[in-house]
Amino acid sequence: KEFKLQYGAQRTGKRTDAAMERWRGNRFGQFIHWGLYAIPGGVWNGKTYNYAAEFLKSSAKIPGSTWDSLMYQFNPKKFSAKEWARMAKRMGAKYMTITTKHHEGFCLWPSRFTEFNISRTPYGKDILKELVDAYNAEGIDVNFYYSVLDWHHPDWRYDIKSPEDSVAFRRYLDFAFNQLKELATNYPTVKAFWFDGTWDNSVKKNGWWTYEVEQMLKQVSPGAIVNSRLRADDRGARHFDSNGQLMGDYESGYERRLPDPVTDLKVTKWDWEACMTVPENQWGYHKDWSISHVKSPLELLEMLVHTTSMGGNFLLNFGPAGDGSIRPEEQRIAAEIGSWMQNNGNVIYNSGYAGWEKQDWGYFTAPSRPNTLNMVVFNLPVSGLLKVKVPAGVKISTASTGGKKLRVEEIAKNQYLVHFERKWFAMPQVIVLETGGEGKKGAQYQ
Numbered sequence: 001k002e003f004k005l006q007y008g009a010q011r012t013g014k015r016t017d018a019a020m021e022r023w024r025g026n027r028f029g030q031f032i033h034w035g036l037y038a039i040p041g042g043v044w045n046g047k048t049y050n051y052a053a054e055f056l057k058s059s060a061k062i063p064g065s066t067w068d069s070l071m072y073q074f075n076p077k078k079f080s081a082k083e084w085a086r087m088a089k090r091m092g093a094k095y096m097t098i099t100t101k102h103h104e105g106f107c108l109w110p111s112r113f114t115e116f117n118i119s120r121t122p123y124g125k126d127i128l129k130e131l132v133d134a135y136n137a138e139g140i141d142v143n144f145y146y147s148v149l150d151w152h153h154p155d156w157r158y159d160i161k162s163p164e165d166s167v168a169f170r171r172y173l174d175f176a177f178n179q180l181k182e183l184a185t186n187y188p189t190v191k192a193f194w195f196d197g198t199w200d201n202s203v204k205k206n207g208w209w210t211y212e213v214e215q216m217l218k219q220v221s222p223g224a225i226v227n228s229r230l231r232a233d234d235r236g237a238r239h240f241d242s243n244g245q246l247m248g249d250y251e252s253g254y255e256r257r258l259p260d261p262v263t264d265l266k267v268t269k270w271d272w273e274a275c276m277t278v279p280e281n282q283w284g285y286h287k288d289w290s291i292s293h294v295k296s297p298l299e300l301l302e303m304l305v306h307t308t309s310m311g312g313n314f315l316l317n318f319g320p321a322g323d324g325s326i327r328p329e330e331q332r333i334a335a336e337i338g339s340w341m342q343n344n345g346n347v348i349y350n351s352g353y354a355g356w357e358k359q360d361w362g363y364f365t366a367p368s369r370p371n372t373l374n375m376v377v378f379n380l381p382v383s384g385l386l387k388v389k390v391p392a393g394v395k396i397s398t399a400s401t402g403g404k405k406l407r408v409e410e411i412a413k414n415q416y417l418v419h420f421e422r423k424w425f426a427m428p429q430v431i432v433l434e435t436g437g438e439g440k441k442g443a444q445y446q
């Protein structure tokens with residue numbers, strides 16, 4: 001049953017324009033959560049709150065006026081946009097997504113629509129401009145995260161329960177629309193908009209506004225990319241409209257979790273991005289990371305490869321401290337992932353879903369070069385024999401690692417073993433396959 005929708009999906013299938021192909025090929029991004037929450041870092045009146053640090057205002061039940069006065073302490077002495085950009089470059093990130101305004105409502109840019117912004121802090125300067133310029137200078141694209149949910153703004157409403165609510169919330173929607181137009185206009189190199197805080201009924205009941213925002217951003221900033229999380233349709237359906245069509249330009253529902261490489265292959269039909277925290281659940285800076293598991297560089301690298309193997313982008317989060325420094329754990333992650341990406345980035349960038357059956361030893365990625373495929377090996381079997389099942393009729397002609405040929409043995413119909421070394425490796429190993437035969441060679445990255 002098809003619903004007639006005014007504010008549903010504007011397009012079916014992946015965007016094929018140059019801006020989207022660039023976004024897709026970038027594959028690996030750095031998320032940055034930075035705001036007033038980084039100052040207390042999850043600790044208030046000597047008490048540590050274990051919930052996400054960017055939620056400390058609600059975890060510690062802090063009055064708005066108290067929280068907002070953190071603005072007068074914001075003066076990051078160790079902040080260097082250039083240093084952050086160089087670290088991201090070394091990590092191999094091709095884009096960066098910055099929280100221009102998180103749920104607290106504090107703006108990292110001198111917005112003319114609210115005084116709750118960087119210009120009224122001791123720091124004073126336009127942090128957003130400094131970051132955009134520094135990252136763009138390193139050849140890294142910059143995208144803007146924007147929270148529609150706003151704890152500071154008096155006209156924000158979680159739901160619309162009275163005429164007063166709808167009048168106030170309409171003022172809020174106008175405010176947010178103006179801020180977004182301001183961001184797209186004043187920072188013209190921005191490539192994409194990452195919307196968050198759109199799950200409440202107030203937003204779901206105003207699908208028209210989410211449609212208008214998408215239209216406006218694409219008028220002001222041609223080629224701009226918008227995530228599915230912004231969008232609600234005429235009937236309040238989110239991400240996918242009431243007819244099951246993806247809204248926005250890519251699916252952004254994977255937060256702190258990845259689709260399963262066997263049971264969630266549906267995601268390979270559209271563009272998508274997963275965002276990931278280093279601790280179990282901390283986006284903003286938290287002083288005490290001992291309260292949960294902290295993912296190692298290798299765990300995060302495997303998530304990046306896993307995501308690429310399913311045709312998605314991976315957005316890895318950093319939470320800089322209130323003084324603008326990057327904590328040692330995050331520095332180490334950038335260095336270790338970066339050292340592998342230095343030599344193996346080609347299996348990630350401009351690569352994607354191969355359409356081959358997932359194997360235990362790791363992941364396949366399909367580069368744009370035809371008749372080749374990458375095997376990224378994380379779990380080397382004690383036998384050293386890597387099983388490869390190929391689509392019907394596909395032949396493997398060669399397998400090589402670091403330019404060295406490996407023995408390839410056809411052991412059954414559409415089944416091969418690649419003879420690899422039987423030894424322990426510190427980092428994932430890449431094997432390049434050349435394929436032939438008349439069979440459908442599986443998906444090719446395009």
Ligand SMILES: C[C@@H]1N[C@@H](c2cn(-c3ccccc3)nn2)[C@H](O)[C@@H]1O
Nearest residue numbers: 033052054055102196197255275283
């Ligand atoms: C991208 C991430 N989305 C924000 C978030 C997550 N949540 C949330 C709240 C309740 C349950 C599950 C998730 N609310 N806001 C986090 O603060 C971070 O910005």
